[in-house]
Amino acid sequence: MMELKMWNLERENIKEALKEIRDVVGERFATDEKAILINYSRDFTITPGTIPHIVALPSSTDDVSEILKIARRRKIPVVPFSTGFNHGGLTLPRRGGIVLDLKRMRKIEINPETMTATIGPGVRNVDLYLACSEFYATEGIKLRPCLPLTMGSISTLANYIARGGPGITVRYGFSSDLICGITWVLPDGEVIYLGTHSEDKNFSLPTNICEGPDLMGAFVAADGAFGVCTEMTIRLVAEFPFEKLFLFDSMDRENSLERALSFVKRIARLDITEFIYKSHTDQLANMSPMGNPLDLVELLPEHPIVVIISGNDEEEIKVREGILLKVAEEEGMYAVDLELLN
Structure with a gap:
């Protein structure tokens, strides 16, 4: 029986993929330089990884969509990467391929009326906390996100989508209870909007209720198996004095x-x-x-x-x-x- 060849990591295929990716993000934000690639082969755990063939740094959902289309067409595996802090090598490439470094996607939009924040995967816990501290839930009471008891350098979006988030915030629920909507790019490059993002991705109520069935639960804690989360809206809470x-x-x-x-x-x-x-x-x-x-x-x-x-x-x-x-x-x-x- 002929073995099915799932990936094409031949040198010429990688070279052509890099050219196409640079057309999307610019030459500065896609590389195959070994000195840079090797940094993505390890994290702060002892979990082994391999050196990727390409590192790309998209700046938008459209960029991510185009890169995943290229990877799918050329049969190159992709590993999404935000800040790299996780337990057990979840962002390490196993077969090489493309590491999709999302650190440039640092959008933060605070809506004090609905007490929500819309963030990108490059936003760290400390970034979101400081941004929220400029807004008030009511007179004298500032807004704040529910953050995990961990380092400020960790990606808030990645932590929430992996069902890490704030642990058991007894007053507010788990991280998945605090997600109102997400923008997601599927492995074939199609962009979908879930939760309140499916209604109007530029406006979110402080709830995950939307018309029709709620499909967000299928994507939360999937750890990248279904594609890449490029934007998330979460509930904020009042910071007691x-x-x-x-x-x-x-x-x-x-x-x-x-x-x-x-x-x-x-x-x-x-x-x-x-x-x-x-x-x-x-x-x-x-x-x-x-x-x-x-x-x-x-x-x-x-x-x-x-x-x-x-x-x-x-x-x-x-x-x-x-x-x-x-x-x-x-x-x-x-x-x-x-x-x-x-």
């Missing part, structure tokens, strides 16, 4: 995971928290400036639970804190001294 962060650990080391899960379930039902996040010991150790992270692992919680409470004044914070600590004690959890991380 007071907040406090806690780190909890279990008193029962042998049953620490069960204790932690029971604790999370109870405080989630009480609706007293802004944010709940199941962290990792090695993550906390790497965040701490105190010495060698490997030495800190034994000192830190095995199943750490990060909780943030927020409110309109200090009195509200005290009430929420009292309830939180009471539940923690009943569930065999205790608040860790945060000086360990300072």
Whole structure:
């Protein structure tokens, strides 16, 4: 039986593809220079990758569409790339091909009336937070995005579409609950608009309800399998003037995971928290400036639970804190001294 040849990575085919891609994005934004390509073969994890044949930097949805049409016609694999921070090499090329670096797509449009933000894949968490801080939900209360408890350099859009986002924001839901609409380029280059983008991609209500069936769920957490997300509209929330962060650990080391899960379930039902996040010991150790992270692992919680409470004044914070600590004690959890991380 003849083996089906899925990809064409012959030198001449790659060379012609590069010419066509440069016609789309300009010579400056498409390259096959080895010194540049090698940077896209690794990320900050130990996951192995291969060196791509081409790196292209589109600036618009139309650019992405044209590049995917070229790649499809010439049978060259494509890997989308935003900021490169992920767990497990999700943006590393496995067969070479084209890396679609989306960092130039840094659109941010804030609509304070609908409390939404429309962003491109090149927008980092810190970019969106700073942009939102110039707008107000109401007098004295600024707008803010629900962001993950992670680095400010991570792509907000990529994190949301991979169902990372803000973890469990008890007040607002998961990241997928906060997505109102998306613009998506399919592998054949066709552009589709989902959620509220299907109604009018230049206007979004703070909801993902639209006419007809909601197809966004098929694309969220697909990790690039169905193409490339080039634009997203997400709900924003009010930034309360007071907040406090806690780190909890279990008193029962042998049953620490069960204790932690029971604790999370109870405080989630009480609706007293802004944010709940199941962290990792090695993550906390790497965040701490105190010495060698490997030495800190034994000192830190095995199943750490990060909780943030927020409110309109200090009195509200005290009430929420009292309830939180009471539940923690009943569930065999205790608040860790945060000086360990300072």
